[in-house]
Amino acid sequence: MPEEAVPAGDVSRRVGVEVIRARGVDVDKLIKMLVANAAAEFASTYYYYTILRMNLAGHEDYKEICEDARLEDRAHWELIVPRIYELGGSLPNDLRVFHDQAGCAAAKLPDPPTAANILTLLLESERCAIRSWSAICDMTFGKDPRTYDLAARILNEEIEHEAWFIELLAWERDKKSIPSGHFRRGEPGEAPYSKNRQLYNP
Numbered sequence: 001m002p003e004e005a006v007p008a009g010d011v012s013r014r015v016g017v018e019v020i021r022a023r024g025v026d027v028d029k030l031i032k033m034l035v036a037n038a039a040a041e042f043a044s045t046y047y048y049y050t051i052l053r054m055n056l057a058g059h060e061d062y063k064e065i066c067e068d069a070r071l072e073d074r075a076h077w078e079l080i081v082p083r084i085y086e087l088g089g090s091l092p093n094d095l096r097v098f099h100d101q102a103g104c105a106a107a108k109l110p111d112p113p114t115a116a117n118i119l120t121l122l123l124e125s126e127r128c129a130i131r132s133w134s135a136i137c138d139m140t141f142g143k144d145p146r147t148y149d150l151a152a153r154i155l156n157e158e159i160e161h162e163a164w165f166i167e168l169l170a171w172e173r174d175k176k177s178i179p180s181g182h183f184r185r186g187e188p189g190e191a192p193y194s195k196n197r198q199l200y201n202p
């Protein structure tokens with residue numbers, strides 16, 4: 001058994017890593033993907049969403065929903081970074097290097113910065129996040145329950161974020177109603193899945 005392969009008191013190896021490797025997880029590849037996803041959460045969504053939200057003047061409802069998505073991406077960052085270290089990985093020791101490893105394009109302010117253009121960008125960022133976290137789920141399903149659980153919690157919220165921005169963009173750009181099922185979070189950035197808070201239930 002792989003657990004027995006680590007001698008008592010040996011701190012140079014991790015049973016928590018060896019068991020998932022024995023089940024077929026390419027741990028080095030998983031760490032790279034997690035760092036890319038963490039960079040996307042931090043740089044693209046949390047950082048750039050701040051700029052996008054600032055430019056949603058006149059749309060307090062859009063600002064609030066953008067803020068929820070922004071803060072929940074910060075929760076995703078907080079949730080996943082410890083897992084990178086548990087797996088024996090680390091974050092690059094240079095913010096510029098880290099930024100450039102992001103698995104999603106930077107969500108820079110569009111030109112012109114109209115609400116419709118900003119919402120389009122937000123929507124496409126969420127779609128990138130859904131694809132990236134789904135790839136982590138696929139890679140870990142049935143093999144690495146801990147990473148799978150964390151990624152699935154994040155994915156739950158990314159799917160909600162996509163639905164929110166579809167609703168807002170369809171209305172803003174086309175005056176079309178495409179409901180997301182959304183009602184406001186209890187508090188800004190509630191993150192019910194990634195912070196293990198109670199789900200919306202009046």
Ligand SMILES: [Fe+2]
Nearest residue numbers: 041073076129
């Ligand atoms: Fe996120």
Ligand SMILES: [Fe+2]
Nearest residue numbers: 126129158161
């Ligand atoms: Fe998101």
